[in-house]
Amino acid sequence: MxxxxxxxxxxxxxxxxxxxxxxxxxxxxxxxxxxxxxxxxxxxxxxxxxxxxxxxxxxxxxxxxxxxxxxxxxxxxxxxxxxxxxxxxxxxxxxxxxxxxxxxxxxxxxxxxxxxxxxxxxxxxxxxxxxxxxxxxxxxxxxxxxxxxxxxxxxxxxxxxxxxxxxxxxxxxxxxxVVYPNGCDFTIGKANTVKEGTDITLIANGLMVPAALDAAAALEKKGHSVRVIDMHTVKPLDEAAVIAAAKETGKIVVVEEHLAHGGLGSAVSMVVCKEHPTPISFVNLGDTFAESGDGDGLLEKYGLTAESVVKAAEGLLS
CATH class of the missing domain: 3.40.50.970 (Thiamin diphosphate (ThDP)-binding fold, Pyr/PP domains)
Structure with a gap:
């Protein structure tokens, strides 16, 4: 899909x-x-x-x-x-x-x-x-x-x-x-909450924001209320949005088209660990190079899909 x-x-x-x-x-x-x-x-x-x-x-x-x-x-x-x-x-x-x-x-x-x-x-x-x-x-x-x-x-x-x-x-x-059909309010260091929810928060950026929205749609069909945050600025990070997500939804999945180390997941984890320890899971490239191939096929092979986000979320919700 x-x-x-x-x-x-x-x-x-x-x-x-x-x-x-x-x-x-x-x-x-x-x-x-x-x-x-x-x-x-x-x-x-x-x-x-x-x-x-x-x-x-x-x-x-x-x-x-x-x-x-x-x-x-x-x-x-x-x-x-x-x-x-x-x-x-x-x-x-x-x-x-x-x-x-x-x-x-x-x-x-x-x-x-x-x-x-x-x-x-x-x-x-x-x-x-x-x-x-x-x-x-x-x-x-x-x-x-x-x-x-x-x-x-x-x-x-x-x-x-x-x-x-x-x-x-x-x-x-x-x-x-198209995530923002009517234009986007963009402030450096200020995340956009593109969907409200109370059970779990998906924090994503780039091409993984649509993947997170797809995952949210699938999870809501199963009865879960899902918040989706477009964390378009990794640095300076919107710490207030992360802390609110941790406190209000209690569970977080971070989704990014990047290696596991040093990206959005690392930044979010530092805030969560310091301010409000919360169960957290990650969907990313891991610790590997990819290969030449069809773009959609590579995203599928390396787990950068809505299905992977759903699986990560369900692991926290179960």
């Missing part, structure tokens, strides 16, 4: 496409914005901005470390640098440059990692950013966002441009179900 089908969600734009549209639209208003790309602007969707504002777009070639250093230099000169590449190339290849040229000086650089997760499919594990959120969260002062659909991505793009300081925005390749 396709993501979002059980909960009746329509298929919309990929988050990378929504980002590209938003960046171009905002370009006229945010005249200090420049883009720095590693020769993949047609994939990261910075290309429309570059065509509209050619004097504000820089393609440095397939040299991610240099790309980040150039972005840092532009930011130190007063520009808002949007630096984009595949999540794996950006966070893995250029981590030290991000650490020293962006995070340490706290520069106004907006890191954008597209093609994140295993849902990119046939590109294979070398291209799959599966540790990117953990790497970004480990950098002091960097806000980390994982929007779930087109509306939330467009709102997140504006929010990151308004935010003073470094950010990381994680984007996906496949078309995403």
């Amino acid at each position: 396709a993501l979002g089908e059980l909960s009746g969600l329509k298929l919309g734009q990929a988050t990378r496409d929504a980002f590209g549209d938003a960046l171009k639209e905002l370009g006229e208003e945010y005249k200090d914005v420049v883009t720095v790309d590693g020769d993949v602007g047609n994939s990261t969707r910075t290309e429309p901005f570059a065509k509209a504002f050619p004097d504000r777009a820089f393609n440095v070639g397939i040299a991610e470390s240099n790309m980040v250093s150039v972005a840092g230099g532009l930011a130190s000169s007063g520009k808002t640098s949007v630096v984009a590449s595949f999540a794996a190339f950006l966070l893995c290849n250029a981590y030290d440059q991000i650490r020293m040229s962006v995070a340490f000086p706290g520069l106004n650089v907006k890191l954008v990692g597209s093609h994140a997760g295993i849902s990119i499919g046939e590109d294979g594990p070398s291209q799959m950013g599966i540790e990117d959120v953990g790497l970004a969260c480990s950098l002091p002062g960097v806000a980390v966002m994982v929007p779930c659909d087109a509306a939330s991505t467009k709102a997140a793009t504006k929010a990151m441009l308004d935010h003073e300081g470094p950010t990381y925005l994680r984007l996906g390749r496949p078309k995403a179900p």
Whole structure:
């Protein structure tokens, strides 16, 4: 079953496409914005901005470390640098440059990692950013966002441009179900509760928000009241939303298209353990690389599905 089908969600734009549209639209208003790309602007969707504002777009070639250093230099000169590449190339290849040229000086650089997760499919594990959120969260002062659909991505793009300081925005390749058909209120560090419930809370982000909504629909057919939280910002985390979920529903499942370590599950666990110990379960990639294959098939094989979320939830509810 396709993501979002059980909960009746329509298929919309990929988050990378929504980002590209938003960046171009905002370009006229945010005249200090420049883009720095590693020769993949047609994939990261910075290309429309570059065509509209050619004097504000820089393609440095397939040299991610240099790309980040150039972005840092532009930011130190007063520009808002949007630096984009595949999540794996950006966070893995250029981590030290991000650490020293962006995070340490706290520069106004907006890191954008597209093609994140295993849902990119046939590109294979070398291209799959599966540790990117953990790497970004480990950098002091960097806000980390994982929007779930087109509306939330467009709102997140504006929010990151308004935010003073470094950010990381994680984007996906496949078309995403529409979670917010009427637009999205997006505040960095403030989660959105997309469904109320009292028996258990599903906390998800990115492509796993539709999976969580599908799981909620299946669980409610079995008589369970399910809260679903779109935790679109992993850092700073909305601790108040997590604490409320722990206190009010007593059980939590965290769902993410990321390795088990260092991502949303780790962040939520720290809050739960400190503030209100609660039974908690996790649906994620675990501790493994994936492989090349159909995107939907890979999500199924590695357990990133509504069925896996239902199973995890029922383990806590039984």
